[in-house]
Amino acid sequence: MSQQISVRIDNELYTATEGRTILQVAADNGRSIPTLCYLEGLSAPGSCRLCLVEVAGVGRLLPACTTPARSGMSVTTNSDALAHNRLMALELLFIERNHVCSVCVSNGHCELQSMAQRLGMTHVHLPYNFPRLPVDVSHPRFVLDHNRCILCSRCVRVCDEIEGAQVWDISARGINSMLVAELDRPWGEAQSCTSCGKCVQVCPTGALVEKGQAVEEMTKRNRIVTDLAVKRGART
């Protein structure tokens, strides 16, 4: 029997089931906290740092996606400092690789892009890194474009946790982190890949896309993955 607790989010008092995260309690009550790496139905890595919130009495910021709501907790999901940090994290994601919306197949259907709109990002202050990155077109149906990858690891998790194929992982570290299929071989040669396409559907940007799509044509259906996960009773 899960216990009911009360949690204060942005000065509103909510009743919640113990064990649910701050993000989930907020969502249950119609409050949306910005996220990029998080996807309902998959485990939460807490890595994009957009969902950081302030919790009264805690000296540091906590990720809403992994922090369980506790009884009596008072959470602030939006403040000037939080907004500033989110915008900066988002800018860092933009400068890290080559996000050029106008020529992207996901233009108009991109979570990174819509997050920028939502957070009111008018322009990127910091100069872009413009790294030279490859595009893997070895798979017969899909494309991996590292230029658009934000290393959210949704693909890694969906392949591991839902499909059970464990094709994807992140290699190297720091700024050199790179999504790799199996032990860094071309996707098309990855023998464990079932070509199910779930990674493509959950990818928030134009990093994993279907072949044959032109600019603005690639739409993603990540709800199907979430629904599947919920039906299977995965962690939600």
Place this chain on the structure above:
Amino acid sequence: MPIRDDSAFDAVRHAGIAKLQPGRPRIAIGMGTCGTGNGAEGVFHAFDEAIGRRGLDVQLVQTGCFGFCAEEPLVNVWVPGEALVILHRVRPDQVGQILDGMTGRALPNGLILCKVEQWDHITARLDYGSGYTSVLPWDEVPFFKGQQKIVLRNCGLINPDDIEEYIAIGGYGSLRKVLRESTPEQVNEELKAARLRGRGGAGFSTGIKFEYLRKAKGDRKYLICNADEGDPGAYMNRNELESDPHSLLEGMAIGGYVTGARHGIIYVRAEYPLAVHRLNVAIAQAQEYGLLGDNILGCGFDFDIELVEGAGAFVCGEETALISSLEGRSGRSRPRPPYPAERGLFGHPTNINNVETWFNIPPIITRGPAWFRGIGSDASAGTKVFSLVGKVTNTGLVEMPLGTPLSRFVYDVGGGSMHGHAVKAVQTGGPSGGCIPHNMLDTPVDYEELGKLGSIMGSGGMVVMDEDNCMVDVARYFIEFTHAESCGRCTPCRVGLDKALRTLTRITKGQGREEDLAELDELGRMIRDTSLCGLGQSAPNSVLTALRHFRHEFEDHIRAKRCRAGVCGDLALAPCENSCPIHMNIPRFLQLYKENRLEDAFESVIMDNPLPASTGRVCQHPCESRCRRQTIDEPINMREVHRVIADHVLLSDRFDTMAANVVAKRKPATGKRIAVVGAGPAGLTASFYLALLGHDVVVHESHAEPGGMLRYALPGYRLPRNVLDREVEIIRRLGVQFVLNSRIGADISLADLESRFDAVFLSLGTWKETQVRLSGNDLAGVFGSLHFLEAEAHGRQTDLGDAAVIIGGGNSAIDCARTVIRKGLSATVIYRRERKDMPAIAEEADAAEEEGVKFIFLASPHRIVGEHGAVTAIEVTKTRLGAFDTSGRRRPIDTGEVQVVPCSAIILAVGESADGELAAASGLATKSSGMLDIDRYDLTTSRANVYAGGDYVAGASNVVTAMSYGKEAARSIDRHLTGEPRFETIFPAFTYDQAPPEPIPCARHHAHFLPPAVRAKSFEEAVSALRPDEAHAEASRCLRCDIRETVAHAVSRG
């Protein structure tokens, strides 16, 4: 055979004691990594061979490191009944000597570091014996003074490979005690009461952490020792593991008993092969003796330890990443909660602690929590081991009570800075820590106090930095490290650190922008506040503290494109050029002279330095302090070479031609009019360049002749007036007009100058003498040094009687003393510090002594004694040197002992300052110190078109520093008046050999002093120039640090 009862335990203990103190001499060689790195293996083999050859009955063993790494290899020699003697810097060829002298108390004196008569292993005491009365006990050696060895209690004394020696000094007694006498709850309470805090850096209460695990539900629990020490420059854990592995095993076993964990894991750096080896030996022995495994000591307690070698990533020191790595996954952090105590290794409750935390547990059990709490500060109990490295004389592992001020580490234990340079900062906490500036070295070292300054204690790295360290480069270095070690999981750490590194690298290359600093600060805070794990949260500390405490260094790199420390290679031509305040291209004029191109050399010199003959005589020559030639023999005598070059032109018939050559470089007239106030070195330099740039320059000078301090404060025997006159003549020929005997504020007003000129440069100098509050300073016969020297320069006689005392240690004091001597009187200089602390140029002080000037050091004036209104003597109190002050010198303290020095006159040479009248009258903004408030880079004041520089804004300094202001003023004024960066365009380019020379063996050439007896009676110039052949040879000594890459053809360098 496993130990199951007390009699077996005691039997092992006695066997161990018989090994530690056998009935024959024992020699133990410090063979930690630091010892072997310094040749300890050779020493060991030499002993082994010699003992075998001589058939001596001597026990030879290996031990760990006693902590004084700078003095390795350390060798302990013990003869029954006598004190243990620790020898240092032992070489294999000294082994015979040691064996010869060992039994006759005749160990070679030079090798003896200290002795140990009795040692407190905390868990037991060991008496070695007495003897060697003249040898310092270990804790009176400066490096060890004040150290308290709790963690390092056994290091360097016992054989780490022998469990019996560990048991002999009380080892495993604490484990036995808790198993026999206490419940886990009781032990846990004791640890909480001891207030032991995690030594990995975060400082969380170990007792509370244990309690979490003890209360955690689960049939399987893990204890982990984090031995993944990865901070650059930190090696505390390595030494602890190499020297005393059983202390860790015992601490962990006690932890297992307290928490209910049965499985211990040591996660140790694979890069520590010796530690891995010794731990493996120790674990096997402990298992063999029944101290690990099932039914430990027959008490029914099971606990075992497994060793895992780390995967080689810095981030694996972070507990969640470490757990990932242990689980066989890549070492990446994950968010907490869940905390390891709830869900850790393989999902089981887990407790992770640093090596040093575990080491503290057995002593706390033996001596009790109250004893432990009594050490260190209130909030931070106990001691901490630090690795003290960097620019200090003594480096090594230092274990001090928490709360000890940083200054004690640097100055007492560390013995002060290595090359006599001033300490600039101490970096604590490794790459996650920050830099603490020298003026905050009083800070007590504990978790909270370091945190307040933006740094951390971390695992105990302590790097001392001096003025040769560039703080921008230090910040860049640490960010480069953390950026490379970031696991890449979270955005701020992955992308943010990379971004910060790009910006910092740009700044060190001289491509920084002013907005970079605000951006770095903003980015640093964001990374700190939003990163997922400790690595990212602490990584920006290095930048944030550098920005907070050393912002001016960043500004130097960005605005002046200068790195004063000379570290950032892209910002300096060569070390000499970088340390020269006016940045003369020294390698160039040396090379041109070497190529026998005297006229080119002169042009190179005078275009960089309009007063080349004057500075060639009196410059403080900071260029020499950084000259790389001194790593071979002595620095190049650069000053004397440019004196030779300048003299050959200025004082010869080449003068008119060469002067015309300079005048021909004058740019077309701009029509801009500039007033320079004060014709000292700063004003003359500014005038020279402003005239070259095509402006009309009028210099207003209150004295009858231009030159300022050069003419009126420097005695003629150092700087003959005809030399200065020639330099001024070139400035006149450039079109500069001099209005003499015209004092601003009296004869002209600033407002008047502002109305008639496009820009005004104020370089009034420091003509106000510092007043000394001294009883009797109103007596006849008390003079200010400037007053005295100026009167001399005017040819007016000052009545000094027959014996003058000069108070002070600067150049001015020495000038006065040498002038007094030349008048046939006696001169005594009284200075409150030691000779080496005198700010005066060392050669000048030496010359003064040769001429008969007497010095009294470590004495400060107390009272001037007079009779009939005239000076008869001065009473001075002797001082002794106390603690180091922020200048890196020891502070003089009055001893109360008074000495009377009879004299007929006293000259006070204790400093000068700027006259504040003009600033007050004209409303120029000043700083709290009363000095004019100017922009350090473009020299603008609070009034438009009014600039200021020289000693007037910097305080009394020296000729070349004042000139540097004049040069910068010309650059800045021209830029503001014309809107273009024209300054660099007036400098000629030369083509000369760019092949790096082979260093030739050649001693330094010194200028020729007249014999002391002759020069002491004469106002003639005391030092004559190098002969041309000497100057040529001296120029040839230059190593040409300005050459960056070898090219086939000689190329031009501007």
